[in-house]
Amino acid sequence: MPADAPSLEARLAARGISRRQFLTFCGVLTATLALPEAYAPKIARALETAPRLPVVWLEFQDCAGNTESFLRASTPTVAAIVLEQISLEYHETIMAPAGRAAEKSLEAVLANTGQPFLAIIEGSIPTKDGGIYCTIGGKTALSIAENVCRKAAATIAVGACAWDGGWPGANPNPTGAVGVKTAVPGLKRLVNMPGCPMNVTNLTAVLAHFLTFKDLPALDQEGRPLFAYGQLIHNNCERRGHFDAGRFVETWGDESHRMGYCLYKMGCKGPQTYSNCPAVGWNDGTSWPIGAGHGCVGCMSPHFWDNTIPVYSRLPNIEGFGVEATADTVGLTALGVVAAGVVVHGVASAIRAKSSPQAAHDGSEVVVQPPTKKG
Amino acid sequence: MRRRVYIWEVPVRLTHWVNVLSIVLLSVTGYFIGNPYLFIAPRESYAGFFMGTVRFVHFAAAFVFMASVLLRTYWAFAGNAYADWRGLFPFLTKDGRKNMLHAAQYYFFVRRDPPEVAGHNALAGLSYMFIVIFYGLIIFTGLALFAQLHPVGIWYTLTNWVFGILTMQRVRMAHHMIMWALLIFALYHVYVAWLIDMEEGNGLMSSMFSGFKFLPRNQEPDWIETSPLMTDSQTFQRRKGSTGKTPAQEDLG
Numbered sequence: 001m002p003a004d005a006p007s008l009e010a011r012l013a014a015r016g017i018s019r020r021q022f023l024t025f026c027g028v029l030t031a032t033l034a035l036p037e038a039y040a041p042k043i044a045r046a047l048e049t050a051p052r053l054p055v056v057w058l059e060f061q062d063c064a065g066n067t068e069s070f071l072r073a074s075t076p077t078v079a080a081i082v083l084e085q086i087s088l089e090y091h092e093t094i095m096a097p098a099g100r101a102a103e104k105s106l107e108a109v110l111a112n113t114g115q116p117f118l119a120i121i122e123g124s125i126p127t128k129d130g131g132i133y134c135t136i137g138g139k140t141a142l143s144i145a146e147n148v149c150r151k152a153a154a155t156i157a158v159g160a161c162a163w164d165g166g167w168p169g170a171n172p173n174p175t176g177a178v179g180v181k182t183a184v185p186g187l188k189r190l191v192n193m194p195g196c197p198m199n200v201t202n203l204t205a206v207l208a209h210f211l212t213f214k215d216l217p218a219l220d221q222e223g224r225p226l227f228a229y230g231q232l233i234h235n236n237c238e239r240r241g242h243f244d245a246g247r248f249v250e251t252w253g254d255e256s257h258r259m260g261y262c263l264y265k266m267g268c269k270g271p272q273t274y275s276n277c278p279a280v281g282w283n284d285g286t287s288w289p290i291g292a293g294h295g296c297v298g299c300m301s302p303h304f305w306d307n308t309i310p311v312y313s314r315l316p317n318i319e320g321f322g323v324e325a326t327a328d329t330v331g332l333t334a335l336g337v338v339a340a341g342v343v344v345h346g347v348a349s350a351i352r353a354k355s356s357p358q359a360a361h362d363g364s365e366v367v368v369q370p371p372t373k374k375g
Numbered sequence: 376m377r378r379r380v381y382i383w384e385v386p387v388r389l390t391h392w393v394n395v396l397s398i399v400l401l402s403v404t405g406y407f408i409g410n411p412y413l414f415i416a417p418r419e420s421y422a423g424f425f426m427g428t429v430r431f432v433h434f435a436a437a438f439v440f441m442a443s444v445l446l447r448t449y450w451a452f453a454g455n456a457y458a459d460w461r462g463l464f465p466f467l468t469k470d471g472r473k474n475m476l477h478a479a480q481y482y483f484f485v486r487r488d489p490p491e492v493a494g495h496n497a498l499a500g501l502s503y504m505f506i507v508i509f510y511g512l513i514i515f516t517g518l519a520l521f522a523q524l525h526p527v528g529i530w531y532t533l534t535n536w537v538f539g540i541l542t543m544q545r546v547r548m549a550h551h552m553i554m555w556a557l558l559i560f561a562l563y564h565v566y567v568a569w570l571i572d573m574e575e576g577n578g579l580m581s582s583m584f585s586g587f588k589f590l591p592r593n594q595e596p597d598w599i600e601t602s603p604l605m606t607d608s609q610t611f612q613r614r615k616g617s618t619g620k621t622p623a624q625e626d627l628g
Contacts, residue, residue, distance in 0.1 A: 220526075221535075232524065244427035246413040265411065272523060272543045307542035314409065315551065316544045327548045328409065331555025338559045342566045348484065349570055356487060 008048050008082070017078055025078035032205045032280055033217065034227045046212035047082055053211065054109050054117040056148060057091040060134050060141040061168040061177055062123025066159040067093045069197035079204045086118070086207060092136075103137050110151055118210070119152035120203075121145060124161040124168045125183040128176030145184050154189040154216055155180060156206060160299060163194040163224075170305035181223060191216055192223040196299035201280045202228040222302070224274075233270035233296055236278040239263065257293065267312040268295030275300040377577075377589040382493060387458050388586055390447040397440035398561070402554055404433040409551060437517055444510050457494030462599050463504040465497035474598040475501060489574045493590060493597045499567070500599070506560055513553040516546050 006014070012022055026044040030037065059067070071094065088094070090106045097105060109117050123141075126133035131142035149155045157180040160166035168177035181190060191206055193199075206225060209217045217225045234240065242248070242262040249257040249266050264271070273296055277288045290296055298308035310316060315326050383391075407429050451460035465471030474497035480486035482498070490496045495503075519537050522530035537546060572579040582588045 230526070232526075235524070245423040246411055246425035246429075247423075248411055274526065301543075302538070303542070307544060309544075315548050318548070327551035327555070328406070331552060331558075334555060335559050335562065338562055342562060345482075346566065346570070349574075352484065352487075353574065 008050075012078070022078055025082075026208075028201070029205050029208045032201055032227060032276070033209055039212070043208050043212050047208060050086075050211040052087050054087045054089045054115060055120060056089055056106060056109055056117060056152070057120045057122065058144065058148060059092050060121070060123035060125050060145070060162075061175070062159065062161055063167075064093050064122070065197040066122045067091070069200045070203065079200060082204060082208070089117070100137075106148075110148065113151075116153035117151075118207075119148050119155045121149070121155060121157045121162045121180050122159055124165045124177035124179060126168070126175035126177050127183065128174070133175040133177075142183055145180060149180065149184045149187055149190075152189075154191065154210065155184075155187055156191045156193060156203070157181070158193050158198045158203060160194045160196045160304060163192045164302055166196065167305055169303070189216060190223055191219065191225060193228070194224065194300045194302075195275065196304070199228070199275075199277070199280055199282065202276070228276050228280075229274045229300065231274060231276065233273050233275050233277055233290070236276070237270055237290060238278060239290060260293070263290060263293075263295040265314065266295045267310060267314055269298030269301070269308045269311075270296040272308075273298040273301045377591055378594075379587045380493065380590050380594075381586055382455075382457050382588045383582060383586045384450070384454050384458060385586070386446055386450040387454060388583060390443045390450070391583060393439065393443040394447075395561075397436045397443065398557060400436040401433060401440060402558060404429050404436065405550075405554055408433060434521065437514075437521075441514055444514065456597065456600050459599065462494065462500045463507060465500045465598065468598070470598040470601050471497045471500070474498075489571060491575055491577075491591070491594065493588065493594060494599060497598050502560065502564075506557070509553050509556055509560075513550060513557070516550040516553070519546055520550065 009019075012019075023040070023044055026047065027037070027040045029043055030040040033039075035043075057067075089109045090102070092102070095102060095105070109115075123134075125131070125141045125145055127142060131140035134141040136144060157163050161168060161177070162180050164179045164182075165173065165177040166179075168175060169179070179192070181187065181192065184190075193202060193206070202225065205227065206217060209215070217227055220226050220229060222229075234243070237243070239260065239262045242260070243264055247256065247259075247261040249261050249263050251257070252266070262268075268290065270290060277296075277300075278290070281291070282288045295312070297311050298304045301307060313326070315328075318327060318330055408426075411426055411429075413423075413425060450458050451463075456462075461467075465475050474490055474492070477486065477490040478496045478498035481489045490498075515534065515537070518530045519534035520543070522528070522534050523543070525531070526535075541549075568579055568583075571577075576589070578587070578589045
């Protein structure tokens, strides 16, 4: 975007978005960031008067799913326009230039040391065999990430892949794929926004926070923003009432499923996944997976592809006991076997006690026999 | 005649029965939490809070169980020889190994006479070692899963590292498997207590209520009482008091 680009206000007006809608959006961002209501005007002012902030969006081993999430709106939303307000200098999927011209705009951002910029990384970074499994313009993803992230004012790793390797990093991980935090160790200003894909409302909120407070939001020990990843899905789930009441979906499409009961028994990973999905929703709050009747797959949890399988059951199966052998069937079987053993041992002991009674210990015990009926 | 000897002190009996009750309660509620099913589901979700109540009972019973295990751990260092932590490691001493072999031979019908002891036999001691390990693991996995509900505070800080090694699915599975291991132990434990009571005639079953066992006059000192680990320890010397004898050794003449 050129420096003399029209103001945000003008651009919103041109797209037919009223000031009221814009302020409502700022209110949503304030709520998402868990800030007091009084911050909404501050965020609105920051977005309106934000200096041009160049953003470099790099894609490595990815499916462009986070880009899709970023661009997903069918109609221009306030979020999309605000995100356009930041200056997307380099984004392989949506940029006009190609080849050498494209690389030039990245080099220009890196060369302009007086202008801080933001790096957004999508996709995992392969480390095996010198990182040759992902190269752009002859450079490995590893070296590009190292070069860009170290120079950036802040780095935002979007999606599960950029966080911990995600799908490319799933077992057996042939390319040695890792996330930004491992590929570029010791990065101080790094925000991780896992998810498959991440939620664009949260990304907008992080950017708004950065523009408003000139700082990154509070992070948890995994480097995720607390406002978005601080609560279990389960704790804010709209089906939680059914969980506490003990009303569960037993099979797909049954009466309970139609009634919108809890998906806990269908393997929902909401009780172990931290995300604000139930509060923020997806596609402008239209719906979200659990709202649509499918259990959470835990895409925002660490190494989710390895960790949350099987998707449709509470517990993993036990290896070596065949298909569908759960912990409880194995445990119950073992209990039965031991019970049978106890019965056999008991019968054998009884026979032994009968055939050779235990000797009195010091000869002083009096063993009283019960009176026998004489006919 | 037999002598009535005080073996199991109050904390041993108290924690034993608190453990029994809490393990039963935890197993029933835990199984329900893992596989919830209501035969009559409430018509409206506000009308029932069954799952919530079951989880509350499970968490409350878990903290009672932990308090009990803590008290018993303290008593393993403060109690008498039969409550001592050294009883968990019979394989460390010659007498312990001998008594383990004796007990094994008796259980497998190789030997007729049961290993008569004042406290518990060495093989039982070994099984309690595994139980203590299982207690530790089930408490830890339980706290780790519990902490995830509220990712702030002490339990989260103490346990969250485990999810760097194991997935939450695996931790939950371990929690289930240890429950089954404890239930299997309970079955074996009650059976063996019954068997020994019948065979030795020492009132073993009632001793867990009263604390007293009925021992033969010619009762030998326990494997644990003669263990150098035990007799060399200062706490043991102190605990023996003025008579210099343990309860089972007293009035043997």
